Amino acid sequence: MTGDMAGRGTVLVTGGTGKTGSRIAARLAAAGFQVRAAGRRPAPAREVERVRFDWDDPSTHNPALDGAHRLYLVAPAGAHDPAAPMLPFLRRARKAGVRRVVLLSSSAISETDGGLGEVHRAVREQFPEWAVLQPSWFMQNFTGDHLHAHSIRAHDEIVTATGDGRVAFVDVEDIAEVGVRALADERPHNTAHLITGPEALSYGDVAATVSRVAGRPVRHRCVAFAAMRDRLTAGGIPERFSELLAGMDRAIAGGSEDRTSPVVERVTGRPPRSFADFAAAHAPTWQR
Ligand SMILES: NC(=O)c1ccc[n+]([C@@H]2O[C@H](COP(=O)([O-])OP(=O)(O)OC[C@H]3O[C@@H](n4cnc5c(N)ncnc54)[C@H](OP(=O)(O)O)[C@@H]3O)[C@@H](O)[C@H]2O)c1
Numbered sequence: 001m002t003g004d005m006a007g008r009g010t011v012l013v014t015g016g017t018g019k020t021g022s023r024i025a026a027r028l029a030a031a032g033f034q035v036r037a038a039g040r041r042p043a044p045a046r047e048v049e050r051v052r053f054d055w056d057d058p059s060t061h062n063p064a065l066d067g068a069h070r071l072y073l074v075a076p077a078g079a080h081d082p083a084a085p086m087l088p089f090l091r092r093a094r095k096a097g098v099r100r101v102v103l104l105s106s107s108a109i110s111e112t113d114g115g116l117g118e119v120h121r122a123v124r125e126q127f128p129e130w131a132v133l134q135p136s137w138f139m140q141n142f143t144g145d146h147l148h149a150h151s152i153r154a155h156d157e158i159v160t161a162t163g164d165g166r167v168a169f170v171d172v173e174d175i176a177e178v179g180v181r182a183l184a185d186e187r188p189h190n191t192a193h194l195i196t197g198p199e200a201l202s203y204g205d206v207a208a209t210v211s212r213v214a215g216r217p218v219r220h221r222c223v224a225f226a227a228m229r230d231r232l233t234a235g236g237i238p239e240r241f242s243e244l245l246a247g248m249d250r251a252i253a254g255g256s257e258d259r260t261s262p263v264v265e266r267v268t269g270r271p272p273r274s275f276a277d278f279a280a281a282h283a284p285t286w287q288r
Helices: 019-030 058-065 083-096 116-126 147-155 172-184 203-214 225-234 239-253 263-268 275-281
Strands: 010-013 034-039 049-052 068-073 100-104 129-135 157-160 191-195 219-222
Touching (some): 019 034, 019 068, 019 172, 049 058, 083 116, 100 116, 116 129, 129 172, 157 203, 172 191, 191 263
Parallel strands (some): 010 034, 068 100, 100 129
16 A cells, blocks of 8 residues: 555545445555445444445435545445436535545446446546446355355255356455555556456356365256346345346356456455365355
């Protein structure tokens, strides 16, 4: 990390209680930045200031932006049209004096798409300093509270509509590290970062690795698009968002995510974590 921390104002971290946001907030605070974590739940770390922030409640937006010069932007969870609240928020951010925005998007969303693609364009066009993180699928989708984790624990299976398609799964820690650099480096990155792990793997490959570290067979069961959509909806994901996610699975089956990127090593100076390493460290999460 370069540069001094004085006179930069506050870094507002939306999604500050989430997977990337909580890690980014904690690391920036440890590096001496003044950090404000925004979300509906309490902030995870004591050294981070907390502000109540709800995408659905615009009265919480200006107080969160007060004194902020830099902004980490995470979309509202499960929204099929995240641009609707995010574009007006970016206008408020400009007015409030934010100069640098780092947006969390996805490797599956390009800036010519609607939704987060529209937010990507706005960030690039409207702020002098910016970066867009476009991570591949998170390794953490297989741990904690995620549907795949439940399904592994309860049924020894991972269910997707991805066929033999491959994805370069990435550790959220690596995404957070790139995000920290994009927010903290003195020189703005002013680019989109495609962020992947070191190798593209099928869900069958993932199931084989999980089987090995969990000590019992776990399989990949491939279903059709409609069955996947209905399964996600039954798991509590809003219907239109389930449709989007199942559509992404179908694109993976067609090879859309079969690629790796050098960004983690280029930006952070060290290679991204492999799934085998991640799985070995998280084996207890899959044990019954
Ligand atoms: N999972 C993947 O494989 C993957 C891959 C690529 C990109 N992404 C992108 O990563 C982003 C984050 O996904 P995630 O599943 O990892 O979630 P997360 O960041 O772990 O959790 C979502 C965060 O957003 C906050 N939030 C949600 N709804 C909110 C609302 N209405 N108002 C204010 N804050 C709200 C939550 O805080 P509170 O609950 O405290 O409000 C939480 O901090 C998504 O945009 C997703 O498209 C995910």
